[in-house]
Amino acid sequence: MLEPLMRANIGRLQTFYDRLPSPARTFLTSARGCFLSRIRYSPETFSFLEQLRAHETWTPNDISSFQIHALKETVSRARATAPYYANYPQIEIRNFDSLRLLPVLTRETVRENRAHLLSRDVPPHQRIIAGTTGTTGGNLKVAYTEKLAGENWAFLLRQWAWAGVKPRQPRVTLFGARVVPITRTTPPYWTHNLPERQILLSIFHLSKKTAADYLKFLHEHQRAVLEGFPSVLSILADFALSRGETIPMRAVFTSGEPLYPAARQKIESAFQTTVFDSYGMTEYCGLIQQCEKGEMHLAPEYGYLEILDENNAPVAADDEGYFVWTGFLNRAMPLVRYRIGDRGRWRLGPRCPCGRAFPRVTPTITRESEILHCADGRILSPRALNQYLKGATSLRFCQFVHDRAERVVVRAVAGNDLAAQEMMKIREELQQLLGESMRVTAEIAAEPLVFPGGKIPLIINRMEQ
Numbered sequence: 001m002l003e004p005l006m007r008a009n010i011g012r013l014q015t016f017y018d019r020l021p022s023p024a025r026t027f028l029t030s031a032r033g034c035f036l037s038r039i040r041y042s043p044e045t046f047s048f049l050e051q052l053r054a055h056e057t058w059t060p061n062d063i064s065s066f067q068i069h070a071l072k073e074t075v076s077r078a079r080a081t082a083p084y085y086a087n088y089p090q091i092e093i094r095n096f097d098s099l100r101l102l103p104v105l106t107r108e109t110v111r112e113n114r115a116h117l118l119s120r121d122v123p124p125h126q127r128i129i130a131g132t133t134g135t136t137g138g139n140l141k142v143a144y145t146e147k148l149a150g151e152n153w154a155f156l157l158r159q160w161a162w163a164g165v166k167p168r169q170p171r172v173t174l175f176g177a178r179v180v181p182i183t184r185t186t187p188p189y190w191t192h193n194l195p196e197r198q199i200l201l202s203i204f205h206l207s208k209k210t211a212a213d214y215l216k217f218l219h220e221h222q223r224a225v226l227e228g229f230p231s232v233l234s235i236l237a238d239f240a241l242s243r244g245e246t247i248p249m250r251a252v253f254t255s256g257e258p259l260y261p262a263a264r265q266k267i268e269s270a271f272q273t274t275v276f277d278s279y280g281m282t283e284y285c286g287l288i289q290q291c292e293k294g295e296m297h298l299a300p301e302y303g304y305l306e307i308l309d310e311n312n313a314p315v316a317a318d319d320e321g322y323f324v325w326t327g328f329l330n331r332a333m334p335l336v337r338y339r340i341g342d343r344g345r346w347r348l349g350p351r352c353p354c355g356r357a358f359p360r361v362t363p364t365i366t367r368e369s370e371i372l373h374c375a376d377g378r379i380l381s382p383r384a385l386n387q388y389l390k391g392a393t394s395l396r397f398c399q400f401v402h403d404r405a406e407r408v409v410v411r412a413v414a415g416n417d418l419a420a421q422e423m424m425k426i427r428e429e430l431q432q433l434l435g436e437s438m439r440v441t442a443e444i445a446a447e448p449l450v451f452p453g454g455k456i457p458l459i460i461n462r463m464e465q
Contacts, residue, residue: 018181026192029179029200033193039146040153040196041167049154053161055301060357063300064096070328071099071304077119078334084116085336099304104312104324105338108396111140111415114333118143122332131390132282139392142283143332151329152284155299159289162354163251163276165225170197172221172249174228174236175256176387178204182433187213199224203232203384204433207377211239218247226271227253231371231381234263237270248272255280256383258363279342279363285327285335288361295347297358303327305361306337307346320345320364370461375406375437382458388429394418397448398426403462408434410442411449420444 017028039045058066072093078085091101110117118127127143157167179191179200189202189210199221206214214236218226226233226249233254240247249271255278264275277296279288286303288296298305307321308314315321323342327335347360372380389398397413410430412423427442434440448456 014178018178022180022188022191025180026194029191030194033195033198037195039150042150044147045150045154045157048151049157052154052158052301056356056358058300058357063357063359067300067304068093068095070301071096071326074326074328074334075099075102075336077121077331078336081119081121081331082117082334083120084113085334088336096304099306099326099337102337104308105335107140107339107341110335110338111393114141117333117335119332119334127332130282131393139389139395139398140283141393144284144330145332148284148329148332152280152287155287155289155302156278159253159276159278159291160225162289162292163253163274164292165251168197169225169250170199170221171225171227172199172201172218174201174203174226174232176203176229176383178202178387180205183435187217189213190217201228203229203381204378206232206235206239206379206381207374208239208379209377211243215240215243215245215247218249222248223250225250225253227255229256229381229383230254230259230263230267230277231257231383233267233271235371235379235381237263237266240270241266246270246272251276253278257381281325281340283325283327283333283335283338283340284330285338285340286323286325288363291352291354291356293352293354295352295354295360296362297352297356298361300358302329305359307344307361308339312339315345318345318348323363370402370457370459372400372402372408372459372461373463374434376435380433385430386458388426388433392422392426394422397456398423399449399456399458399460400430401449401460401462405463406437407439407441410440411445412442413445413448 017025075093079088089101091098093099122145126145128145129141129143131139131141177200180189180202182204184205189205190199192199233252247270251273252267252271252275254275259275259277267275277290286305287299289299290296304326306314306324308324309321320343322339323344324337324339325335326337342363344361344363347362351357352360372385374380385400394416395412396415399411401409401411403409410423410427412419423442423444427440431440449460450456
């Protein structure tokens with residue numbers, strides 16, 4: 001499979017890619033786009049999408065029946081195929097309360113037992129391995145399949161439909177891919193994925209110096225769909241609003257970070273359209289998406305969500321608690337009662353005006369972080385730095401402390417004896433990103449720095465302290 005091969009050689013491929021002229025980068029981006037399009041817009045994906053659209057008429061009883069059946073299948077399959085679950089209690093899932101007789105998986109448990117959580121039903125050559133840093137900044141390797149990638153895309157297409165967006169509608173994307181060389185100082189700061197009518201815009205070159213280039217580009221592509229990390233789009237919105245500009249876009253889709261009310265207001269004001277937020281994870285065990293009426297809905301076909309307190313008991317009414325997921329779709333690495341580390345609360349009350357009976361839930365804490373202001377004027381979002389942690393597997397936590405104008409400290413909590421080596425690799429790569437205007441140091445710490453309320457930020461700015 002092409003995708004696993006690319007992921008395994010990402011460092012060498014990135015070096016080769018960065019040396020190419022812009023047309024060649026577009027060619028390679030489009031070649032990968034052809035591969036992804038084969039999955040994302042396959043007959044199987046559209047067939048699954050048709051099923052998902054039909055589920056929008058489900059009643060609460062329909063949803064409960066589906067989820068009970070899916071829980072039975074998921075737990076049974078996990079016991080039969082993944083060694084970790086072989087000795088799980090032999091309980092019958094008769095109702096949602098039955099599930100509580102099974103233990104809760106922590107992120108650390110998943111990290112330490114990853115090999116035993118892989119399903120024997122999915123051969124190694126069919127597994128796609130991906131890294132996630134989650135809330136803590138500590139890396140976790142997970143597995144999924146091409147089939148799941150297509151199903152996940154169908155859920156995205158369903159949310160696009162809620163926004164009135166059709167498949168393959170032109171879109172501008174600001175996620176974490178290194179689409180142009182870090183050292184580039186003049187446009188273009190973007191590349192094209194022609195098969196999907198997508199333009200990928202760099203999140204690593206945002207600064208007051210480049211703001212005019214980014215805004216000019218967006219003006220030239222107004223009315224396209226805009227998607228990206230909330231912190232990145234908020235930076236772009238600041239660029240526009242500070243100049244008294246607005247750029248009308250078709251719709252905005254955000255994911256990967258919390259979308260706070262102030263950021264939403266800025267983004268919607270700058271781009272003159274509605275923001276559709278979503279919450280998901282690389283572990284592919286749950287999904288929450290915003291509808292056209294502004295409510296965040298659980299996707300009941302994706303996984304079952306419990307919201308539990310510190311003692312793993314269900315929270316009362318609409319109290320805040322920890323998200324605990326049981327995923328229905330990831331057959332390569334089934335996760336049963338997985339406490340991911342994020343928090344949220346159920347949103348009670350009458351049915352959403354959109355008419356769907358899907359449960360409403362509000363994520364309250366995922367990753368809480370600040371922005372890194374570089375000495376050379378660049379503005380880096382938490383997700384820009386997050387990309388440098390995805391290859392590490394030996395760190396329990398990793399944070400970036402900006403304690404001086406010209407210095408950033410990589411502060412890591414070790415998970416094993418290889419932690420120091422991986423931390424120094426992150427330090428080296430971050431130094432390349434930040435350039436000569438800043439100095440990057442590194443240190444091993446006993447525990448992460450925690451904000452009030454239990455928030456573990458990725459970036460800690462001490463410049464004003």
